[in-house]
Amino acid sequence: GEDVEQSLFLSVREGDSSVINCTYTDSSSTYLYWYKQEPGAGLQLLTYIFSNMDMKQDQRLTVLLNKKDKHLSLRIADTQTGDSAIYFCAERKAAGNKLTFGGGTRVLVKP
Amino acid sequence: DGGITQSPKYLFRKEGQNVTLSCEQNLNHDAMYWYRQDPGQGLRLIYYSQIVNDFQKGDIAEGYSVSREKKESFPLTVTSAQKNPTAFYLCASRPPGAGTEAFFGQGTRLTVV
Numbered sequence: 001g002e003d004v005e006q007s008l009f010l011s012v013r014e015g016d017s018s019v020i021n022c023t024y025t026d027s028s029s030t031y032l033y034w035y036k037q038e039p040g041a042g043l044q045l046l047t048y049i050f051s052n053m054d055m056k057q058d059q060r061l062t063v064l065l066n067k068k069d070k071h072l073s074l075r076i077a078d079t080q081t082g083d084s085a086i087y088f089c090a091e092r093k094a095a096g097n098k099l100t101f102g103g104g105t106r107v108l109v110k111p
Numbered sequence: 112d113g114g115i116t117q118s119p120k121y122l123f124r125k126e127g128q129n130v131t132l133s134c135e136q137n138l139n140h141d142a143m144y145w146y147r148q149d150p151g152q153g154l155r156l157i158y159y160s161q162i163v164n165d166f167q168k169g170d171i172a173e174g175y176s177v178s179r180e181k182k183e184s185f186p187l188t189v190t191s192a193q194k195n196p197t198a199f200y201l202c203a204s205r206p207p208g209a210g211t212e213a214f215f216g217q218g219t220r221l222t223v224v
Contacts, residue, residue: 004153006153008151033212035215040218040220041217041218042117042201042203042215042216042217042218043154043201043203043213043215044215045212045213045214048212088153088154098156098159098169099144099156099203099213100156101146101153101154101155102153103151103152103153104151104152104153
């Protein structure tokens with residue numbers, strides 16, 4: 001199976017919270033990242049978490065990491081229409097210098 | 112301004128022709144990467160380079176070639192051997208150090224007709 005998996009699609013109402021989930025398989029992953037991609041553009045780093053942390057908060061963004069279950073989530077509080085995009089989680093393995101990406105979750109924010 | 116630049120943004124080529132995609136960065140980053148993105152899918156690593164004059168195959172290197180003669184530049188050639196080259200190609204670079212983030216270019220959309 002894939003190293004990093006995400007659900008394909010999430011629909012949320014403006015003002016609600018969004019939660020995007022990601023699972024990974026490599027227990028030696030050191031850093032886990034969340035990137036945002038708007039249509040036709042490159043990827044923009046939103047936040048990242050070191051593998052020995054459980055949670056990281058940055059303004060409207062909260063990252064939760066369950067290392068035992070290899071589960072990562074990104075919560076966006078007070079979701080806005082500008083948050084509509086594709087969100088990718090990625091892991092950096094301990095060995096090598098590669099970033100492995102999930103398939104992306106398309107988030108649609110409805111007014 | 113510092114950044115990573117891919118050109119052109121859109122590229123059309125006839126089947127059977129080689130084509131080279133440009134990626135330039137003035138961030139003084141050692142590591143550079145090429146990813147391919149297909150519609151509705153994630154990013155797959157084609158090649159990466161950790162230092163000048165050195166590069167390694169990623170997960171889907173067949174049909175592609177790269178060079179890294181200068182720190183600033185990491186061009187990707189899509190050869191005629193690549194069976195399905197139409198895709199969105201993303202270049203990234205990363206400074207040294209554990210956990211440092213990768214900076215992405217705006218991508219090149221290649222269409223082979």
